[in-house]
Amino acid sequence: MEYLLIVATDPEAEPFVPEDDNVGDWVDDLESRGIRVRGQRLRPPTDATLVRMRGGELLVTDGPFTESKEWMAGYDILEVESLDEAIEIASRHPMARFGRIELRPAWPMDVHEPGRDRHERERAEAAAADG
Amino acid sequence: MTQAPATHDAVARAYRDEWARVTATLIRHTGDWTLAEDCAAEAFARALERWPAEGVPRNPGAWLTTVAKHLAIDRLRRRTNEAAKVREAAEMDEVEGGRNVGRRAGVPLPATDDLVDFDPAGDWGEGADDSSDDGVDDRLRLVFTCCHPALALDARVALTLRTLGGLTTEEIARAFLVPEPTMAQRIVRAKQRIRNAGIPYRVPDAASLPERLGGVLAVLYLVFNAGYSASGGDAERRGALADEAIRLARLVVRLMPDEGEAASLLALMLLQDSRRRARVDADGELVLLDAQDRSRWDAAEIESGLAVLRALGRRTGGIRGPYRLQAEIAACHATAPTADETDFDRIAGFYDELAALDSSPVVALNRALAHGFAGRAQAGLDELDRLEASGALDRYHLLPAAQAELLVRLGRTDAAAARLHESLALAPTEAEQRQLRRRLAEVTAR
Structure with a gap:
């Protein structure tokens, strides 16, 4: 299964200790095992750009400057057997201590299926699953 | 005609003893929890029909697993055929109407996705194989998956009782005083989450086993306490939860005989x-341990x-x-x-050990009380006062109640009565309030 591992800051986490930032070992280990597809650190929200189309008009702004102290600081894409493996890997990332990690499973879809068909099919499937 | 009730009992016994085995095996083979539960239930219904005439099989578990497997194979075949028909129709549509030109040939329709890895004619083994090639009992996989930490606690409890325990959704809903549709949805969502989040159907590896086993035991103890602490609701139905927790704890102990904490939890329960019977008197009033x-x-x-x-x-x-x-x-x-x-010295010793493992303030409270009852009332009271000052048990009614008991031992009746009044103001249930009022009357009568 493919997971997006989101590295986030967290004001409630342990204070950052630069000497304990062993993210290089973490990446080397995963790449030698073929688990990490790719990943990057991200610049902070102050360097973000927001793009919106509203009423056919393009709006480009800097931001978003939300008050939140928890923001996305990086990402990795993992290819693993199961959630348990992803959890074990996430738990060894230094930012699990100094921040927090969110694991999001990929939700594969056929991008060429017409949007209307997909929308209706998935609604019907959700209704069937809810019994 | 005594035969029919006897076979009925045999089916009921098999349901208690074999439900988890049948369901767990089917989940491993199909990966579909709802299908597994439905086919297991259907297999027991077949047993009710056939055992009175054919006799109870020598190995009921093997019989039930085989029947349930065949039912599952039938249903999956039917699903595959229906999916194939749908795909055929879609392809016809593409040819005739040309509306779906965008759909490339060979892209499987989503309805068949569940079946990608499933081969109905594949190796299902013979008889009641309840373990796969690695020799792991499927029930153990089921235990750990139902109690996976990535599921919400109430979902773990519901799934454990439904899929492992074989309770109906209605029974679980009644025990937890929740409307049945709410409970049904909780279970459906838990199953969806297992699938969507990629929670594996397996026993955790050695490194994470102690932590994960702790999570399993916590779920069982929570179920037990929901049944045991009869605060509100129907005492009998809740008693059934305590019975179920004990039964599941026995199962976990059988499956993991070397895990001392699992056996200890069973002993504790x-x-x-x-x-249980002595905790409530003839009038339905709560009776504390020392007065039972x-x-x-x-x-x-x-x-x-x-x-x-x-x-x-x-x-x-x-x-x-x-x-x-x-x-x-x-x-x-x-x-x-x-x-x-009661040997409170010995109890205080165990609490000392427990407090070293578990820093929770409730353990500290019980430890102080045990020392107080062991003839060190002043030391115990001092400890409780320190706990109060820490604020960790603010608004917890049992703290002033504990202080009151040690004050009584020190002969300080007025101070004890004041603490009981404090406790009374905080007590969450009527039954506890009535019990505290009775205690208050005893203390002030001295």
Whole structure:
């Protein structure tokens, strides 16, 4: 299964200790095992750009400057057997201590299926699953 | 015609003993939890029809698993055929109407996605194989998956009772005083989450086993306590939850005989449950431990609990975990002929050990109380006062109640009465409030 591992800051986490930032070992280990597809650190929200189309008009702004102290600081894409493996890997990332990690499973879809068909099919499937 | 009730009992017994095995095996083969439960239920319905005429099979579990597997294969074949028909129709549509030109040939329709890895004619093994090639009992996989930490706690509880315990959604809803549709949705969502989040159907590896086993035991103890602490709701239905928790704990102990904490939890449940009848008097009022009629304690259940502890004592030295220590404490109470003869020194020793493992303020409270009852009332009270000053148990009604009991021992009746009034103002249930009022009357009458 493919997971997006989101590295986030967290004001409630342990204070950052630069000497304990062993993210290089973490990446080397995963790449030698073929688990990490790719990943990057991200610049902070102050360097973000927001793009919106509203009423056919393009709006480009800097931001978003939300008050939140928890923001996305990086990402990795993992290819693993199961959630348990992803959890074990996430738990060894230094930012699990100094921040927090969110694991999001990929939700594969056929991008060429017409949007209307997909929308209706998935609604019907959700209704069937809810019994 | 005594045969029919006898076979009916045999089916009921098989349901208790074999439900988890049948369901767990089917989940491993199909990966579809709802299909597994439906086919297991159908297999038991077939047993009700056929066993009266054909007799109870020598190995009911094997019979039920085989029947359930065949039902599952049938249903999956039908699903595959329907999906194929749908795909055929879609392809016709593409050819005739040309509306779906965008759909490339060979892209599987989503309805068949579940079946990608499933081969109905594949290797299902023979007879009641309840373990795969690695020799792991499927029920153990089921235990760990139902209690996976990535599921919400209430979802773990519901799924454990439904899929592992075989309780109906209606029974679980009634026990937790939740509307049935709410409980049904909770279970459906839990199953969807297992699938969507990629929660595996397997026993955790050695590195994470202790932590994960702790999570399993916590779920079972939560179910037990929901049944045991009869605060609100129907006492009988809740009692059924305590029974179910004990049954599931026995199963976990059978599956993992070397895990001392699992056996300790079983002992703890048995020793606490032995007092179930004595905890409520004829008027339905709560009776605290020291005032209970000990002749109403279940002697057989106490003996079962003590036997589990004796077996553990023989097996290992080593450190004792929290369930072991709590079970030892429960055993001290269970073996005391009267409340006054309780060996509180021994109990205080166990609490000292427990407090070293578990820094929770409730453990600290019970530890202070045990020392107080062991003849060190002032030291115990000082400790409780420190706890109060820490603020960790703000608004917890049992803190002033504990202070009151030690004040009574020190002869400070007025101060004790004041603490009981404090406790009364905080007590969450009517039953507890009535019990505190009775205690207040006793204390002020001295």
